[in-house]
Amino acid sequence: MKILLAAQQSKVVYPIPAYGFWAEYLRNGLAEAGHVVIENEQIDWARGLLPLSPSERSRWLDESWSATTKFARDQRPDLLLGYFFPSQVAAGAVAEIQAAGVPCVNFFCDNVREFREPPAEFRPFALHWVPEFEAVAWYEMAGWPCVHAPMPAWVPAWARTPPDTETLPPTFIGTHDILREVLLGQAVALGMPLEIRGGSWAESGFDKPAPETRSWSRALANQWTLVRRDGWRALPNKLSYRGASSRFRAVLGPHIRTAPASGEELLRTLRGASVAVGVNRFPSFRHPFDTPASYSRLRDIEAPMTGACYVTEWAPGLDRLYDLEKEVLAYRTPEELAATVGGLLADAERRKALRQAAQRRALSEHTIARSIGRISAFLGVK
Secondary structure (H helix, E strand, C coil): CEEEEECCCCCCCCCCCCCHHHHHHHHHHHHHCCCEEECCCCCCHHHHHCCCCHHHHHHHHHHHHHHHHHHHHHHCCCEEEECCCHHHCCHHHHHHHHHCCCCEEEECCCHHHHCCCCCHHHCCCCEEEECCHHHHHHHHHHCCCEEECCCCCCCCHHHCCCCCCCCECCEEECCCCHHHHHHHHHHHHCCCCCEEECCCCCCCCCCCCCCCCCCHHHHHHHHHHHHHHHCCCHHHHHHHCCCCCCCCHHHHHHHEECCCCCHHHHHHHHHHECCEECCCECCCCCCCCCCCCECCCCHHHHHHHCCCCEEEECCCCHHHHCCCCCCCEEECCHHHHHHHHHHHHCCHHHHHHHHHHHHHHHHHHCCHHHHHHHHHHHHCCC
């Protein structure tokens, strides 16, 4: 197929969470599967992730989607594969592209984190690539066509066999948030060895509580916004987060290391760790601090694919991706995490077996080639 890819590409590096790897993974995975990938390099898709003013966003939407519509008309791809947030979608342009015979597919990986139901802005797409197990039911209830497929990950040829040696202790790679701090802090306090590599851990240490709002009217407006977005339970849930910040700063401080400087270094770190640790919970006032929700993240595909011995937090649907005894191990509590990592450190043969089995499963069943094959079959395009 000839696929028009629009996945947060940009020639500018913006001060926002990492986004460039999505296009890289999709581009490489699609090309490896034999598809022709085309991109309009003049469009700054990542700019749409910034907090633009209404006028700036309107102008950005018009310019970006006008250029995309023209590009699709000129290049005549078989489908458009995008990774769009709601604020990046121009419904009229999507409809126009599809009316010209080019189905538009949107991949979105944070449904469970960001929404309580699929956003209306996503309605125009011909198909939705939904990686989170729980979110599939939302799209089905809305009556929107969807394919449940893994997060799109790709690793180069050198990373497709398990490493011969382990060069690092148990390692977690990821940015700081308060739930990760408390979970990992509790596991380390139980004696689990760990290195932490990721943004905001080393730079600023730990999250600081937001300053109190002095204006009552402003405070009420903020609370109402919170309720509309996350429901009435968000108010008591928000209170459950108070006092949690920096609880484990002294415990975790000595374990913080420099974040990987590149995608290659990230993969080599995952492979080189005796155990790579994943965390799937996320901060949200839709859930109490002590019982957070979780969903299977990109690392659950990326780490096994590169040959890591991987222990990750249980999340809905994880057991559909892996055998949770022979391929990837899962934990639910800090105590389970510490015990599981400790057991693996004492059993080199099991670590080796897990690496091999998980990598074999990921590279055979969880590839971009497999996912795009399901998408093309659903849409009837080749």
